[in-house]
Amino acid sequence: MACTAPKRVCIVGSGNWGSAIAKIVGSNALRQKHIDDRVTMYVYEEMINGKKLTEIINEQHENVKYLPGHKLPPNVVAVPDVVDAAKDADILIFVIPHQFIRTLCSTLLGKIKPTAIALSLIKGFDRAEGGGIDLISHIITRHLKIPCAVLMGANLANEVADEKFCETTIGCKDVRNGPLLRDIIQTDYFRVVVVDDEDTVEVCGALKNIVACGAGFVDGLGLGDNTKAAVIRLGLMEMVKFVDVFYPGGKLSTFFESCGVADLITTCYGGRNRKVSEAYVKTGKSIKELEDEMLNGQKLQGPFTAEEVNYMLKNRGMEDKFPLFTAIHRICTGQLRPAGFIDCIRNHPEHMNSNLDTYESGRSIRNSKL
Numbered sequence: 001m002a003c004t005a006p007k008r009v010c011i012v013g014s015g016n017w018g019s020a021i022a023k024i025v026g027s028n029a030l031r032q033k034h035i036d037d038r039v040t041m042y043v044y045e046e047m048i049n050g051k052k053l054t055e056i057i058n059e060q061h062e063n064v065k066y067l068p069g070h071k072l073p074p075n076v077v078a079v080p081d082v083v084d085a086a087k088d089a090d091i092l093i094f095v096i097p098h099q100f101i102r103t104l105c106s107t108l109l110g111k112i113k114p115t116a117i118a119l120s121l122i123k124g125f126d127r128a129e130g131g132g133i134d135l136i137s138h139i140i141t142r143h144l145k146i147p148c149a150v151l152m153g154a155n156l157a158n159e160v161a162d163e164k165f166c167e168t169t170i171g172c173k174d175v176r177n178g179p180l181l182r183d184i185i186q187t188d189y190f191r192v193v194v195v196d197d198e199d200t201v202e203v204c205g206a207l208k209n210i211v212a213c214g215a216g217f218v219d220g221l222g223l224g225d226n227t228k229a230a231v232i233r234l235g236l237m238e239m240v241k242f243v244d245v246f247y248p249g250g251k252l253s254t255f256f257e258s259c260g261v262a263d264l265i266t267t268c269y270g271g272r273n274r275k276v277s278e279a280y281v282k283t284g285k286s287i288k289e290l291e292d293e294m295l296n297g298q299k300l301q302g303p304f305t306a307e308e309v310n311y312m313l314k315n316r317g318m319e320d321k322f323p324l325f326t327a328i329h330r331i332c333t334g335q336l337r338p339a340g341f342i343d344c345i346r347n348h349p350e351h352m353n354s355n356l357d358t359y360e361s362g363r364s365i366r367n368s369k370l
Helices: 016-031 053-060 082-086 098-108 136-144 157-161 177-185 198-221 225-246 252-256 258-270 272-283 287-294 302-316 323-332 338-345 357-364
Strands: 007-012 035-042 076-079 091-094 117-120 125-127 133-135 148-152 166-171 190-195
Touching: 007 016, 007 082, 007 177, 016 035, 016 076, 016 157, 016 177, 035 082, 053 076, 076 082, 082 098, 091 177, 098 125, 098 136, 117 136, 117 177, 125 136, 125 302, 133 136, 133 198, 133 302, 136 148, 136 198, 148 177, 148 198, 148 258, 166 177, 166 198, 166 258, 177 190, 198 225, 198 252, 198 258, 198 272, 198 302, 198 323, 198 338, 225 252, 225 258, 225 302, 225 323, 225 338, 252 258, 258 272, 272 287, 302 323, 323 338
Parallel strands: 007 035, 007 091, 035 076, 091 117, 117 148, 166 190
Antiparallel strands: 125 133, 148 166
């Protein structure tokens, strides 16, 4: 029997999260015989103090702009052309802002291995043509004609890079690919649970950024931890209901994996969406101004995702069924003053004894392990 060639891995993206994952994948590649030693990382070329970022990464083994202070394994090779980086890969790990996924897929179409598989770490939705929302994994599968699993969890990039213990969730329907993807990602400090509920895992990763904006508004208004806890709980209920309405067939148990309640909590206390939303209330500056000032070139996902979700809710006439999501969108777009946030959710359906819709929707999600 012929030996199976080691799998080649390409990381498509090199922000702080992409670089943190590159550190893990590169180290695992050196230890595991079924993964090729050389790991490519697509890097959008920038000039840093007169020198190309790719050259700095390949010479110093550090992404000095997006993950300074953390050494990357020397087998991680920065490549400025995405086709060159991805053309020989068996596994493509996508870690870019979700706004760029369609353009990037168009560039890669027909130029990757037809047998390749993908893993998306992208937290966000895209707006579908003709109305509605597209999941990023669905876009990748449809445009590149390869299967795409997802990874979401309570994984703040700098803490992962610092090797502080955390968990994550891979959603993968294919029982053959799940263990392979787990082996590429898992370490002693980064523990992976694989579930087959792909869509719910991905939806959680996107929606929690909306809730985190609400948590930031609470901090900016000085309303305290009790209020923030209420926003987190109501946000979780709206996440459950959203999946039940728009992606039926999900499992309630998935919300209790790292991709669900754990990611929601950590993002509402430590993520960039919370941080910028707090500053939005305190400074009166626009979201775009704060993004430019505070994120060092990184993109903010929460307000953009809130807009896409609102697009979906408005098409269905369901904005009043999701008052937390709706209020956050209105604040981000200047239609509502932050001070009015709590008034918008004071009479949330979850608080109305005569209205059990949210409770019943949570119970109705099929195949619950609870």
